[in-house]
Amino acid sequence: MPIRKQSKADIVAVANEAGVSISTVSRSFNHPDLVKPQTRKKIDRAVRKLGYIRNRAAQTMHGIRSATIGLVVPTIDHAIFAEVTQAFSDAVEHHGFTILVASHGYDLEREYAIFRKFLEHRVDGVAFIGMDHSEDLRQLIAHQDIPAMSVWNYDPSSGYSCVGADNKAAGRTAAQYLLDLGHRDIVTMFPPVTDNDRARARRDGAMDAFEQAGLEMPQARQLEVSYSIAEAKARTVALIEADVLPTAILCGNDIIAQGVLHGLRKKGIDIPGQVSVMGIGDFPGSKEMEPPLSTVRIPAREIGSRAGETLAQAIIHQSSDIVHIQCDTALVPGGTCRPV
């Protein structure tokens, strides 16, 4: 039971209270085995009495790690990033790290500013969601000697460590699935791909598959739809009202797919009877939908978790090796697609 926070509870106060020197107090925290058990007990008692809490800032000044890791995300407010963030946080917390989180809203300038701020806080490492960075950021990263890594996309040729899934393969898998089912009249709905390597990779993968199958994809069939259930729904309704509904819709992510499903349902279109819908991402909840969404699984939790673990290890072992870790994607057939 801590007493009043009278003067100030620093290490000196603890030392006085315990009747030892500050060196001993410090040692008692950092190398408990070097101090006599009895002395340690006295110190513990003093700590409790004064409500003393160690000052990380003072420790950090000695080159000691700050025990913080920076996580830079486009936005926290997407189910999928929230999931990655949670898993990442759990993984690093397990090693005693706390995360500093900031979002840049797909603005590369802000991303740079965030990283600067993280550096001021002397984070021990940093993870970025995505691989698209400004040149300035790349420079800055290169001149620091803390581990940096990108999360979410897997790119074996990247100059940074990365943990993620092969989004291009995921896009290809999704497209191929529709092709294999016999679809030839397909509309794609992908989010804007500028400064978004994940979306871009998925789209590229899908287009590869289409091209390889000799399928023409006219611009009019390639819709750009923001990450929003509402917009996807509206665009789908528009398709129906313009009477240009394809036999299948390929969505860049499950959120868009969800919007598409609602749009179709609103207009009384049968799924998959009249239109097949394919997502990418396998969000929590996708498989519970009715019918369950056909999608490509991207293991967000695993990615976040392994990323956190990898970064924590790199920090602890002061390793600057570049590692590329791939997390597997998998087709999840679901029930929103059928052969034509």
Added chain:
Amino acid sequence: MPIRKQSKADIVAVANEAGVSISTVSRSFNHPDLVKPQTRKKIDRAVRKLGYIRNRAAQTMHGIRSATIGLVVPTIDHAIFAEVTQAFSDAVEHHGFTILVASHGYDLEREYAIFRKFLEHRVDGVAFIGMDHSEDLRQLIAHQDIPAMSVWNYDPSSGYSCVGADNKAAGRTAAQYLLDLGHRDIVTMFPPVTDNDRARARRDGAMDAFEQAGLEMPQARQLEVSYSIAEAKARTVALIEADVLPTAILCGNDIIAQGVLHGLRKKGIDIPGQVSVMGIGDFPGSKEMEPPLSTVRIPAREIGSRAGETLAQAIIHQSSDIVHIQCDTALVPGGTCRPV
């Protein structure tokens, strides 16, 4: 263009490079108006050349704020908390703060540990989602002199500052809506309420309304369902298969409601023809569903935003006033309920 990170880029190195004293360098950062423009330019050049980045840890030791705020959430991995977190982060970032985030998974012991860790990092303030805390935590908070607040629930009698919605009123509103539509056979699905004041308040509010209407709510009609689409769906299917479907289902949050909808749809039950479904929370996406979910709006974004703003102001003005800010809830009729 920063040069190699040769020796170390501290303020001394900058001072040498610029040919001035460290005092001047420091001043140039903190009181730029006190140093001659020309000198400042020299310093800026040195800073850039050395790639110098200020050390917050060293500054924090002077009683200067750490510019960090701790945010403690049950889990980031719920759309609703992700939304609050994002809004909160944006609000405080605007004032130069960065957030430390950690989640406790509804474990009050972990919550305590997290707060301790935040204190070691000398956060300038802390926000908790929820008002249920361990006694130890309350003690600890009381003995610190940084502003603490709870977010999400509004309780004018709370000893802490809070920003949130009146969850009890929200529960009452939802229940009353069903009652007004004439429903008398109602099943409730609420998440576990232990250590979760938000869910508890909603349930209490709903039960109040039922009681006031003279409606009996047998235990068998009060289901405890975890925050999970899958579980809600399964429980709903079970209801149908046991042939004990009510005329309306009141859900503690929109996630559960979503699961219920899927369960009903799976079994071919018409909504709202055969069963009315009522949610609470108004998650992003709820109104895009087909039919749009009837729910009670709880403005997550506004809550997060105002909480962040309030806490930032309290820190900046060193105010220890306790404020209670209420964000309005509102019935969102939607299309999943109908009169009986």
Added chain:
DNA sequence: TCCGAATTTGAATGCGTTTTCAATTCTGAG
């Protein structure tokens, strides 16, 4: 050109901690 005031700069001190390194106390064998 010179003087006092205003502006600009630097030396020194302190912040809370860790870390040598040396001093002290203890231990057990002889």
Added chain:
DNA sequence: CTCAGAATTGAAAACGCATTCAAATTCGGA
């Protein structure tokens, strides 16, 4: 009971920066 070596402790020097206070410089006006 002694003494070497082990175990334990303390004094003092960093760590990177902000601030105080005094010194140095510059400026305006006579």
